[in-house]
């Protein structure tokens with residue numbers, strides 16, 4: 001009884017603090033965006049003075065008012081994004097980077113920075129649909145209310161991107177920085193999969209960064225980066241990669257293997273099955289395989305989440321599912337049961353899931 005009472009009181013006390021996260025939670029994202037916009041991590045990293053960098057030095061380096069900058073830095077230090085430590089002479093304090101602040105470097109293409117993703121998600125165009133989540137959730141019939149993105153912008157995200165090159169560029173940059181981060185992990189899990197594979201198509205491959213990395217890792221493969229015409233128009237020219245424009249709902253170029261990352265989650269089951277069927281048709285019956293890089297939601301596996309990293313990864317997957325609801329018409333993150341359904345409906349003979357200890361897993365679907 002005593003214990004129960006204490007638990008209730010603890011929950012009350014926790015709730016009275018946690019509620020503020022929902023009142024002012026956007027401050028976290030806005031302050032991180034501010035650091036990216038001002039290139040604060042770069043200014044600290046590259047400052048000619050020895051570290052740490054004092055407020056005066058930093059405000060001159062990023063051309064910011066010291067009084068406002070001090071408050072932003074106080075917040076970001078409190079968030080653990082930067083650290084504030086004594087200067088070498090011990091007479092003042094200054095700022096140093098952390099692994100987290102380095103991930104906010106817009107100038108870094110090192111497979112760690114997700115700064116372009118933050119900038120993309122915080123555009124007014126991507127933020128506005130979030131405020132309409134409730135209308136789609138309360139819609140009496142699935143599909144009777146336009147999805148939040150379409151309701152705000154009058155068209156779906158891909159048509160909007162086609163008509164707005166600035167947003168298309170931001171999507172491409174955001175996707176490319178995730179590719180630099182996760183594709184090496186995926187490649188590490190691909191052992192044995194490419195024996196006898198000479199051609200591979202990355203479906204919805206964006207500007208080609210992913211295929212560029214894959215052909216470097218597996219140089220006997222000729223890579224094709226396949227996407228919509230407005231994306232292929234700005235795709236990179238990379239060794240061993242041919243850029244091909246087209247529509248995955250029509251057909252996909254014939255090849256030995258297909259790579260498809262973060263595309264199927266943009267679509268509901270009907271479209272997802274159609275894309276998967278086209279993937280299956282594109283690969284040969286004997287060795288054909290489709291490598292899917294997507295999240296697998298661990299629904300009903302709560303008790304199996306054993307450590308903090310797993311729990312944080314699952315939180316990202318669930319946030320991503322909310323992103324799908326806000327930004328795509330029918331997209332969703334899928335549980336294993338839901339992946340099983342769409343893969344079987346598309347006619348794949350079998351599949352396996354390889355855990356890469358990340359937000360996404362590698363699902364390999366075999367034609368036979």
Ligand SMILES: C[S@@+](CC[C@H](N)C(=O)[O-])C[C@H]1O[C@@H](n2cnc3c(N)ncnc32)[C@H](O)[C@@H]1O
Pocket residue numbers: 158175176178179203204205206207210226227228231246247248249260261262263266
């Ligand atoms: C979320 S992005 C993923 C990009 C890339 N695979 C990655 O993860 O870095 C989805 C991609 O699908 C492409 N896409 C959308 N509809 C398509 C279609 N009908 N045919 C081919 N590509 C399409 C988009 O242009 C975009 O590049």
